[in-house]
Structures are given as C-alpha cells and as structure tokens.
Amino acid sequence: xxxxxxxxxxxxxxxxxxxxxxxxxxxxxxxxxxxxxxxxxxxxxxxxxxxxxxxxxxxxxxxxxxxxxxxxxxxxxxxxxxxxxxxxxxxxxxxxxxxxxxxxxxxxxxxxxxxxxxxxxxxxxxxxxxxxxxxxxxxxxxxxxxxxxxxxxxxxxxxxxxxxxxxxxxxxxxxxxxxxxxxxxxxxxxxxxxxxxxxxxxxxxxxxxxxxxxxxxxxxxxxxxxxxxxxxxxxxxxxxxxxxxxxxxxxxxxxxx
Amino acid sequence: xxxxxxxxxxxxxxxxxxxxxxxxxxxxxxxxxxxxxxxxxxxxxxxxxxxxxxxxxxxxxxxxxxxxxxxxxxxxxxxxxxxxxxxxxxxxxxxxxxxxxxxxxxxxxxxxxxxxxxxxxxxxxxxxxxxxxxxxxxxxxxxxxxxxxxxxxxxxxxxxxxxxxxxxxx
Numbered sequence: 001x002x003x004x005x006x007x008x009x010x011x012x013x014x015x016x017x018x019x020x021x022x023x024x025x026x027x028x029x030x031x032x033x034x035x036x037x038x039x040x041x042x043x044x045x046x047x048x049x050x051x052x053x054x055x056x057x058x059x060x061x062x063x064x065x066x067x068x069x070x071x072x073x074x075x076x077x078x079x080x081x082x083x084x085x086x087x088x089x090x091x092x093x094x095x096x097x098x099x100x101x102x103x104x105x106x107x108x109x110x111x112x113x114x115x116x117x118x119x120x121x122x123x124x125x126x127x128x129x130x131x132x133x134x135x136x137x138x139x140x141x142x143x144x145x146x147x148x149x150x151x152x153x154x155x156x157x158x159x160x161x162x163x164x165x166x167x168x169x170x171x172x173x174x175x176x177x178x179x180x181x182x183x184x185x186x187x188x189x190x191x192x193x194x195x196x197x198x199x200x201x202x203x204x205x206x207x208x209x210x211x212x213x214x215x216x217x218x219x220x221x222x223x224x225x226x227x228x229x230x231x232x233x234x235x236x237x238x239x240x241x242x243x244x245x246x247x248x249x250x251x252x253x254x255x256x257x
Numbered sequence: 258x259x260x261x262x263x264x265x266x267x268x269x270x271x272x273x274x275x276x277x278x279x280x281x282x283x284x285x286x287x288x289x290x291x292x293x294x295x296x297x298x299x300x301x302x303x304x305x306x307x308x309x310x311x312x313x314x315x316x317x318x319x320x321x322x323x324x325x326x327x328x329x330x331x332x333x334x335x336x337x338x339x340x341x342x343x344x345x346x347x348x349x350x351x352x353x354x355x356x357x358x359x360x361x362x363x364x365x366x367x368x369x370x371x372x373x374x375x376x377x378x379x380x381x382x383x384x385x386x387x388x389x390x391x392x393x394x395x396x397x398x399x400x401x402x403x404x405x406x407x408x409x410x411x412x413x414x415x416x417x418x419x420x421x422x423x424x425x426x427x
Contacts, residue, residue, distance in 0.1 A: 014400045017407070021378060023385060048416045049407050055360035056379040060278045064270045069287065072273075075294045076265045192302045194262060 016042055020049035114205045114232060115214070117180065118225045122200035122234025123218040125177060125186050130196040130237070137173030137188055147174045151185040157203040157231055162254040164189050167247050169197060180204050197237030197244070199251060205232045213248050215241040224248035228256065261301055264310050265294065271382055275315060278376045279322045281361065289325065293318045312387040319373070319391050326369075363413045371406035378403055 012032065018024040019032040036043040129136055139147040144161050152159045154176055161171060169189035177184040179202050187199040211227040222244045223236045233255070235248045272293055276286035296317050297304075304313050364372055377388045378399075389399040410416070 013404060017378075017400065017403055018385070021381070021385075045411070048411050051416070052360060052375070052407060052410055053379040053381065055357045056278060056364075056376065057381070058357050059361055060274050060380060063273050063277055066273075068266075068269045068273070072269055072287075072290055072294060073266055075291060076262050076269075076298060193298065194301070 016046055017049060020046045021053070115211055115225055115227060118200070118202065118205075118227070118232045118234045119216055119218065119223050121177075121179070121184065121202065122198065122223045122225065122236040123221045125184075125200045125234075126196075126198045126221050126223075126236035129175070129186065129188060130198060136196075137186075138175035140173040141171040143173075144171060147187075151176065151187075151201075154183045155179075155185050155201060155203045156182065157201075159185055159201060160254065161187065162199065162251040164247055164250055167250060168192055169247065172196065195237065195239070197235060197239065197247060200234040200236065202232045203230050205230045213245060213252065215245055226252060231255075261304070261306070261310075262298075265297060265301070265314075268311060268314055269294070271311060272314060272318060274380060275318055275377075275382065276322075278380055279318070280325075281365070285325075289318060289321060292321055296321065309387070312383055312391055315377070315383065315387075316391045316393075319377075359414060360410070363410050366413070367406050367409060371402050371409070374399055374402040375406040375410075 012035065015024065015028065015032050016036075019029055019036075024032065036046055139150065141147075148159055148161050151174060161174075164170070169191045172188040172190050174185060174187040177186050177200070182202070182204040184204075185201040187201070188196055189199070190196045205227055210229075211225065211232075213224055213226045215222060215224050217223070220238055221236055222239050222241065223234050224244050224247075225232065225234045226248065227233065233248075233251065235244060235251060237244060239247075269290065272290045273286060276289040276293070277283065280286045280289060293314065297314055300317075304310060364375060367375065373392055374388070377383065377391060378385070383391065385399060386396055389396045392399065394402075
C-alpha cells in the first residue's frame with residue numbers, strides 16, 4: 001500500500017461504515033464502491049459490518065410484525081374515551097343531536113330530573129366532541145370574544161369564557177348544541193397532555209333550581225353538575241373527582257351571578 | 258395533541274424492537290417500553306413536532322435502560338441475557354450466515370458504550386447524527402465507537418481475514 005493509498009484509507013474508515021449502513025449520499029457511495037472494488041480487505045470489512053447488523057435484524061425484526069400488547073396502547077390511549085366516533089364534524093353534530101336527543105327523550109320517559117338530564121347532556125357532549133381531531137369546535141379560542149357573545153345570545157344568558165389556566169387547561173373553543181327547549185352551549189378545554197374537558201351550559205332549567213356541585217361517573221366519563229336559577233352546568237371529562245371538582249369550582253366562581 | 262398520541266402509538270413496534278435489542282429479554286423489554294411510553298406521554302409537550310419523534314423516544318428509552326442497568330447492578334441482580342426471542346424459521350441458507358446467537362453474545366461482551374452504539378446503528382432506525390443525539394455524544398465519538406465495536410466483533414467472531422461473501426443488505 002502506498003502512502004497515498006494509506007492516507008486515503010484512513011480517511012474513509014467512517015465511509016466504510018456509512019457505506020455498509022447505507023447512509024451515504026449517492027455520490028459518496030459511488031466513490032466508496034469504486035474504492036472497495038480495488039481493495040478486498042475493505043470489501044471484507046463492509047461485508048462483515050453488514051453481517052453483524054443482519055444478525056441484529058434477524059434476531060429482533062420479528063417483533064415489528066407481532067401485535068402490540070393492548071396494555072401498551074392503553075397507556076397512550078388511557079386518557080381518551082374508549083369509544084371514539086370516527087366521524088366528520090357534520091356527522092358528529094347529527095350524532096350529538098341524536099345522543100342528546102335520546103337522553104332528553106329518556107328524560108321525558110323516565111321523568112329524569114333536570115340535573116340528571118344535565119349529566120346526560122354533558123357526558124354525551126364530551127363523548128361526541130372531545131375525541132374530534134379536526135373539528136372539535138365551531139368557533140376556536142382565537143375568537144373567544146365572539147364566541148362568548150354568540151353563545152350568550154343564543155342561550156339567553158351571559159356566558160363569559162371561564163379561564164382554567166390555573167389548572168393548565170386552555171380553551172380550545174366552543175359550539176352551539178341542541179338543548180331541550182332551547183339551544184345549549186359547549187366550551188372545550190385541553191390541558192398540556194392533550195386531555196380535554198367540556199363545559200356544557202343550558203339555560204332552560206325550571207326556574208329556581210339551585211344545586212351544589214355534584215360529581216358522578218358515566219362509564220369512564222366524570223361529570224360535575226351544578227345549577228343556579230335557570231342555568232345548568234356540567235363539566236365532563238375522563239378525570240377523577242379529585243381532578244374535576246376543582247376545575248368545576250373554578251368555573252363556578254367565574255360564572256356565578 | 259391527540260394526533261401526537263397517534264404518532265406515539267405508531268412508534269410502539271419500533272420501541273419494542275429497540276427495547277428487546279437492549280435487554281434481550283421480552284419481559285424486561287415490555288417493562289421498558291411501558292415506562293418509556295409513560296415518560297414520553299408526560300413529556301409530550303417538550304417534544305418539538307418539527308423533529309422526528311423516534312429519536313426523541315429512543316433517547317428516553319436509552320436513558321431509562323441506563324438507569325435500569327445501573328439499578329440492577331447496584332442491587333446485584335443480573336439481567337437475564339439467555340432468553341432469546343424466537344428466531345424466524347425462514348431458511349437462512351443462501352450464504353454462510355453468522356450464528357445469530359454468537360453475534361448477540363459477543364455484542365453483550367462489548368464495553369457498554371460500544372454496545373449501545375452498535376445496537377442503535379445496527380437496528381437501523383436512525384441517522385448517525387440522530388443516534389449520536391440519543392446517546393448524547395458527538396458524532397465523531399459515535400463513529401469511533403462504532404468502528405471499535407465492529408472491529409472487535411470481527412476479531413472475536415473470527416471474521417477478519419476470512420473471505421466472507423459480499424451480500425447487499427437493503
């Protein structure tokens with residue numbers, strides 16, 4: 001080996017690895033290929049490097065095709081409702097109407113109390129809208145001022161947007177829902193883990209209701225409801241009582257009138 | 258955020274492979290994946306979506322594994338290295354392949370820092386630069402460790418000097 005060649009060889013040690021691993025840009029790979037064509041020892045090195053990696057692939061690639069344990073997926077999904085409705089916003093709206101409608105129908109049939117109807121309405125709204133990726137809300141947080149005016153007008157009560165930043169929930173936005181006799185409002189919040197809660201607000205309760213905060217579970221959705229006058233509130237999400245009640249208190253404090 | 262969770266789920270098979278290569282034990286690997294997912298979720302906000310999520314997750318897993326090994330070493334527990342994942346039954350016969358088990362055993366005999374590099378590069382998930390990032394070492398260090406690891410394996414496995422068949426992989 002001449003001095004020149006030796007220098008060249010040392011210079012391309014990294015390239016032999018890069019070549020073996022298929023990580024060189026094409027021009028560079030061509031040069032290395034030409035080089036090893038004339039240097040059997042370099043060719044042998046490259047081949048050996050590849051055989052080592054091959055052994056790793058042979059031992060471990062099989063797992064790529066094996067089913068992922070449900071427990072591992074569940075860790076990631078944990079905070080999401082189990083039954084995600086894979087529907088576009090329009091369909092979601094329809095479904096919301098049906099779900100909420102059904103729950104209201106049940107209200108009539110079973111003479112469900114207004115507060116029980118609040119629970120149903122809140123959890124239904126959460127189940128339908130919280131999993132929405134593209135269209136969770138009609139009006140986004142950027143238009144919070146407009147959102148507040150619009151919903152206030154439609155449900156016939158002042159609805160300032162509560163701030164939940166202290167609990168690390170930020171407003172996603174809101175939408176109008178089908179209520180019982182009047183429209184209902186939905187505000188959605190999301191925390192930094194991507195977990196959502198919805199605030200469901202109705203203004204069609206029998207006058208004179210005054211109900212304190214109450215936590216209930218519907219499947220894996222927690223709901224805190226309360227009422228004041230004709231206004232009924234429900235805060236729903238896949239959270240424990242310990243997590244949800246403080247959020248409800250924060251909302252209640254800001255919406256008391 | 259929900260989209261990010263989807264990304265995370267899509268990474269699970271790759272995390273499983275990396276964990277298995279690190280631990281060579283299916284149960285330990287599952288534990289590692291589980292802890293890694295939990296850790297990843299709790300820090301998802303720190304991940305910059307402009308960057309690939311895989312190197313970010315692999316960094317978490319690498320660090321967890323370092324802790325795991327340190328912890329078990331301190332407690333005097335030896336990590337089981339014997340249980341091999343089932344091997345694909347497909348005929349290996351085209352050429353003289355290396356005995357997979359022998360290679361894995363020799364990899365385990367490498368100094369830890371070389372083993373880390375060799376596995377990370379060998380399973381072929383990341384660029385060199387990304388792998389260096391995962392291990393928190395400069396690229397030059399990664400390349401020299403890779404070279405030392407592979408040279409040592411060639412020696413140990415009696416490859417150097419033999420005339421192996423040249424086979425293109427991918």
